[in-house]
Amino acid sequence: MAFVNVIGFDDIIYNFKNQGLGVITSWIVLFALYIIPYGLMVGQLGSTFDDEGGGLTTWVRETSGETLGYFTAWTYWVASIPYVVDTANSVVVAIGWLIHGNNSMEKHMSNVLFSLLTFIIFVIFILIQSHIQHSIQVLSIIGGGAMFLMTILFVVLTGVDLLQGGAISSAPITPSVFVPKFNLHFLSTIGLLIYATSGSELVAPYVTRMKNPKKDFPKAIMLMTVMAGFLTIFGSLSLGVFFNHYHLPVDLKMNGSFYAFQIVGEHLGLGKTMLYAFIVAQLLYMFALLALLLDAMTRILVSDTGPKYMPSKLLKVNRRGIPINGYIMTSSLCAGILLLGVFLPNMNEIFNWLLNLNGIVSPFVTCWIFFAFIRVRQKKNQFPASYVFIKNDRLAILVGGWCFAVTFIAATMGVFPQDVPFGSGPYWHELTLNIITPIIMVAIGCILPLIARYEQNKTLGKN
Structure with missing residues (x-):
């Protein structure tokens, strides 16, 4: 389940588009100095609070109080x-490739229809989550396994193609191509790198379902980190074989995964077999990811937030223990985000903007993890754990502070648009959306406690 949420073939494509082959160096540095300590910190936090089911919200609430716990839940x-x-957009794109066998859907579909189909996907998955028990576990096993195997297969087939005399599209390859260009564009893309490899804490609400949480959760996080590191580094190298590092397609973020398997299939004389195999794997993976997101994110907010901060209707659960009203609120805000994107020039711009928005808001929220870790190490006697990342408390706090600083700076720089020319109309449009959207999100979170307080005062008045 952690692997499904953390890394997929698309994550490799997104960052290859941003940095080309230079992203390989970025991946190596990021995993060595950030992702590995990140995963180990999550492992300690998970084993420290293994009797709790709220994950990140619990970690902050237990270490810093109810108010910060609520805002952690809301921002997450x-x-x-x-x-x-x-994710739902990606499902629509994958269905388009499944039907047409190419990217022609975007040429015939309006922004409004694209948004409408995306919203329908939400409704379908809410119904699935409300009526099918254990659907998340089943989808995660199938979807995560399929995506992992397809990514491994892509790397292996790249090697086969080279052994058969296949040409390298990014030639000439010199050491300089692996060095990222340190400029504003590079700084604006670091957030998307962090976004691509973060999220292991989302499975923390499920840690109590493991046979031996204190030992198994840290092991699972470490294994997931190793898998993700292998796939990102070797996957990026493989992309450099089939795509020209110097001239990448404009729509690579939206369609690059499909292009990749289409090309490798053609090079090996398999026609579109590899393409359709990947489309099926992509759909299974996205179904699993969407199911996990809709369930876990809503449970973190609703199930681990007290009535002091949350209106009573949102705390209500159905007979299966599912916060259905929380699902409805999720879909409502998703519809609002879709509405903002409708006014962008085309489907590709909508897709890219939503993706880049994740590179802003997701790292900002990831900062809570390092905040919670620092607080735990400051109060180590109060929060003992069977697994401890770095025995020396001062060094552990220093590493936690380093990760916090990197994450916060990356999120802030992500506000600058990446995929449109600097100073153009779309650039200022997206920059405005990147600033306003997070502000609106936080503002709504401040309203819910006021509604809850009004309900409580009204109840007291009746009594």
């Missing part, structure tokens, strides 16, 4: 909204 939940929208 609301930051997942663009992620859910982006």
Whole structure:
């Protein structure tokens, strides 16, 4: 389940589009200095609070009080909204490729229809989550396994193609192509790198379902980190074989995964077999991811937030323990995000903007993890754990502070648009949306406690 939420073939494509082969160096540095300690911190937090089911919200609430716990839950939940929208968009794109066998859907579909189909996907998955028990576990096993195997297969087939004399599209390859260009564009893309490899904490609400949480959760996080590192580095190398590093397609973020398997199939004389195999794997993976997101993010907000901050209707659960009204609120805000994107020039711009928005809001929320870790290490006697990341408390706090600073700076720089020319009309449009959207999200979170307080005062008045 952690792997499904953390990394997919699309995540490799997105960052290859942003940095070309230079992203390989970025991946190596990021995993060595950030992702590995990130995963190990999550492992300690998960084992420290293994009797709790709220994950990140619990970690902050237990270490810093109810108010910060609520705002952690809200910001984590609301930051997942663009992620859910982006995932549902990817489902629509994959269905278009399944039907047409190419990218022609975007040429005939209006922005309004694209948004409408995305919203329908939400409704379908809410129904699935409300009526099918254990659907998340089943979808995660199938979807995560399919995507992992397809990504491994892509790397292997790249090697086969080279052994058969296949040409390298990015030639000439010199050491300089692996060095990222340190400019404003590069700084604006770091957030998307962090977004691509973060999210392991989302499975923390399920840690109590493991046979031996204190030992198994840290092991699972480490294994997931190793898998993700292998796929990102070797996957990026493989992309450099089939795509020209110097001239990448404009729509690579939206359609690059499909282009990749289409090309490798053609090079090996398999026709479109590899393309359709990947489309099926992509749909299974996106179904699993969407199901996990809709369930876990809503549970974190509703199930682990007290009535002091949350209106009573949102706390209500159905007979299966599912916060159905929370699902409805999720879909409503997703519809609002979709409405904002309708006014962008085309489907590709909508897709890219939503993706890049994730590179802003997701890292900002990830900062809570390092905040909670620092608080735990400051109060180590109060929060003992069977697994401890770095025995020395001062060094552990220093590493936590480093990760916090990197994440906060990356999120802030992500506000600058990445996929449109600087100073153009779309650039200022997206920059405005990137600033206003997070502000609106936080403002709504401040309203809910006021509604809850009004309900409580009204009840006291009756009594």
